[in-house]
Amino acid sequence: MNDIRHLTLRERIYEEIVRMIVSGELPSGAPLDEKALTEKLQVSRTPFREALGTLSKEGLIEIKPYRGFFVRSFSKKETEDLYELRKTLECFAVELAVPQMSDRHIANFERILDEAVAALKADDMVAYGQADREFHETIAELSGNAALIETLSRLALQIQIGRTIANESHTFAEDAARERDDILAAFRRRDIKTAAALMHAHISDVQRTVLARFEEVKPVKR
Structure with missing residues (x-):
């Protein structure tokens, strides 16, 4: 991971979520509890959702309308x-x-x-x-x-x-x-x-x- 002192807020959120996915802290198929994660990371919803949008484009997060965010499951x-x-x-x-x-x-x-x-x-x-x-x-x-x-x-x-x-x-x-x-x-x-x-x-x-x-x-x- 990059040194978080040189990252923007959105980038820091992105890096931390990646760390949790790669480490298994957020396992395959798990829902992302937006309230719990924003509180844990001490950030607001806007940069949090921007980070998830980037992760969605990279194929690690699935965004399901009316259901929320999920760690992608790979078959x-x-x-x-x-x-x-x-x-x-x-x-x-x-x-x-x-x-x-x-x-x-x-x-x-x-x-x-x-x-x-x-x-x-x-x-x-x-x-x-x-x-x-x-x-x-x-x-x-x-x-x-x-x-x-x-x-x-x-x-x-x-x-x-x-x-x-x-x-x-x-x-x-x-x-x-x-x-x-x-x-x-x-x-x-x-x-x-x-x-x-x-x-x-x-x-x-x-x-x-x-x-x-x-x-x-x-x-x-x-």
């Missing part, structure tokens, strides 16, 4: 489709990014992965998730493809929810860290084909973990 099919799209987009990002990578870029990836490992050792899964997200976002940025970067950015919060579910398993997180080390090794060799294949396998592992958990996490009845 198993929607979740599977999201990860199939993510594999295509991120593998394409790798193919475009690898030729652009300098030694400085490689060093930055090493820093990110070192931070991820340190977070794992400290059992700090929030910091681990942040490093994980930075790793993938940095690859997208290096692709230099504005349309690709924008598309992945629009999907980022939906992907983050899946990432949070997967990272609840410490064993999975350790395996994922090793997979990213393999990807980094391919980056060092500037081996585009291997790096893309490893990224595809990595996201497939996340997909399987999230879908396996899907049956365990039942949406809130409305």
Whole structure:
């Protein structure tokens, strides 16, 4: 999350609601109690609803006329489709990014992965998730493809929810860290084909973990 001292009121509300959704404090399908949340956040209805409008456009909040606001529920099919799209987009990002990578870029990836490992050792899964997200976002940025970067950015919060579910398993997180080390090794060799294949396998592992958990996490009845 960004430092809230540099955010507008609407942005601060947005960030806090995202945190509650990603952490599971506001679970899938849950209604948003406007009165309770505005009191908790100590804000008025206008900026609160502006923040929800943004989240609705990003696919995390559903606005139902005469019923209110709800955390969006993703069906198993929607979740599977999201990860199939993510594999295509991120593998394409790798193919475009690898030729652009300098030694400085490689060093930055090493820093990110070192931070991820340190977070794992400290059992700090929030910091681990942040490093994980930075790793993938940095690859997208290096692709230099504005349309690709924008598309992945629009999907980022939906992907983050899946990432949070997967990272609840410490064993999975350790395996994922090793997979990213393999990807980094391919980056060092500037081996585009291997790096893309490893990224595809990595996201497939996340997909399987999230879908396996899907049956365990039942949406809130409305």
